[in-house]
Amino acid sequence: MRHDPNRRAFLGQVAALGCSAAASPFLSPIAMASAPGENRLVVIVLRGALDGLDALRPIGDRHFAALRPSLSDGGTPLGDGFFALHPTLSGLTPLWQSGELAFVPATSTPYRDKRSHFDGQDLLEAGTPDDQPGVPSRDGWLNRALTLMPDVTARTAFALGRERMLILDGPAPMTQWTPGTELELGPQAKLLLEYLYAQDPLFAEAGLTALDMGTAQGMSAPARGPAGEVLARYLAEQMRGETRIASLSLSGFDTHQQQANRLRPALRNLETTLLTLRAEMGPLWARTTVLAMTEFGRTARENGTKGTDHGTGGMALLAGGALRGGRIIGGWPGLAEAALYDGRDLMPLSDVRAYAAWALRDMYGLRKSDLMRTVFPGLDMGDTPGLLL
Numbered sequence: 242m243r244h245d246p247n248r249r250a251f252l253g254q255v256a257a258l259g260c261s262a263a264a265s266p267f268l269s270p271i272a273m274a275s276a277p278g279e280n281r282l283v284v285i286v287l288r289g290a291l292d293g294l295d296a297l298r299p300i301g302d303r304h305f306a307a308l309r310p311s312l313s314d315g316g317t318p319l320g321d322g323f324f325a326l327h328p329t330l331s332g333l334t335p336l337w338q339s340g341e342l343a344f345v346p347a348t349s350t351p352y353r354d355k356r357s358h359f360d361g362q363d364l365l366e367a368g369t370p371d372d373q374p375g376v377p378s379r380d381g382w383l384n385r386a387l388t389l390m391p392d393v394t395a396r397t398a399f400a401l402g403r404e405r406m407l408i409l410d411g412p413a414p415m416t417q418w419t420p421g422t423e424l425e426l427g428p429q430a431k432l433l434l435e436y437l438y439a440q441d442p443l444f445a446e447a448g449l450t451a452l453d454m455g456t457a458q459g460m461s462a463p464a465r466g467p468a469g470e471v472l473a474r475y476l477a478e479q480m481r482g483e484t485r486i487a488s489l490s491l492s493g494f495d496t497h498q499q500q501a502n503r504l505r506p507a508l509r510n511l512e513t514t515l516l517t518l519r520a521e522m523g524p525l526w527a528r529t530t531v532l533a534m535t536e537f538g539r540t541a542r543e544n545g546t547k548g549t550d551h552g553t554g555g556m557a558l559l560a561g562g563a564l565r566g567g568r569i570i571g572g573w574p575g576l577a578e579a580a581l582y583d584g585r586d587l588m589p590l591s592d593v594r595a596y597a598a599w600a601l602r603d604m605y606g607l608r609k610s611d612l613m614r615t616v617f618p619g620l621d622m623g624d625t626p627g628l629l630l
Contacts, residue, residue, distance in 0.1 A: 282485070282487070283529065283530070284597070286362070287511070292538065294556075298313065308542045308576060309543045312501060340567040343569070347571060347591065348557050356551035365535070366408035368597075368616065379407065381408040384408075385411060406488050469517060491507065497548040499546065533558040541576055541585060553583070564630070570626050595617075598612040
């Protein structure tokens with residue numbers, strides 16, 4: 242990691258700006274916090290349970306094709322003869338080749354068996370199970386990390402979306418933006434709101450009309466673009482300024498039926514988000530780490546409707562110019578029936594929270610003991626995976 246004398250200095254006050262103006266479950270929230278120093282961290286929550294076996298296909302496992310007769314063809318080999326990227330993610334190949342992309346297969350949170358999106362996402366963002374002694378389950382792990390940073394200075398911080406993102410929620414002072422709040426919007430902010438409104442037919446007409454009225458009153462009209470591009474451009478604009486920590490969510494990964502068709506738009510959105518961030522961050526990409534996580538994986542076998550159901554072991558994706566990438570991190574349990582979790586799911590070999598913890602340690606110098614006690618109580622971080630340069 243490229244060291245910075247202020248790498249320990251971090252924002253201690255996080256504001257959440259809930260865009261309940263749209264009040265829609267289809268919104269993609271963004272939460273941001275600013276801090277001194279140059280290191281940037283972006284955490285992407287992939288809502289709906291990404292099928293890691295489809296995004297990162299273990300074509301070298303002899304059981305893979307039999308488990309997934311309609312979901313195993315094609316892909317971009319990563320050069321190891323074992324894993325291949327989903328065809329829709331082929332645009333990420335240059336990042337892999339330049340060492341700016343890595344994957345963690347067969348990983349998960351401690352969540353098991355209930356397979357509820359709501360509970361799984363809460364645990365992912367809280368970083369601890371509801372029954373963890375002494376830890377408020379509604380606190381987010383990024384918020385708890387902020388409380389460990391010395392020399393904090395309050396800076397601009399906010400969130401957009403129907404609700405606060407739990408991952409940055411907690412005891413730090415929070416501010417929520419609701420309809421009626423006067424706020425001067427720049428072009429990228431208006432573009433983001435335009436995208437958010439457009440995702441829900443119930444609010445699209447009213448929301449876009451409101452933006453058009455603002456344009457008529459003198460605001461410049463932003464250009465439209467793909468969802469991931471809109472989100473990433475807006476995010477990069479903030480991170481080129483004072484923002485250093487950000488969390489956003491992308492949805493569309495719940496693929497119970499016809500997964501071959503339904504997963505493509507969500508993966509394309511993820512790819513566009515990453516590539517746009519890389520382009521828009523410019524030289525600052527070299528100080529940026531992106532961690533994409535999901536609530537749980539999906540079943541090893543495809544179901545009767547050519548989809549997959551809620552499972553256990555999933556996949557994490559890391560990207561960024563600060564990353565020591567171009568590699569698969571962690572082991573592989575295999576897809577033989579005896580190796581599956583409960584005879585149905587990919588067996589998790591690692592706790593995805595450990596990779597978030599090591600990223601925080603390497604980027605901001607947090608002590609391992611504090612990470613395992615305060616940020617992720619009860620977590621065994623294990624040995625360093627050497628995530629960053």
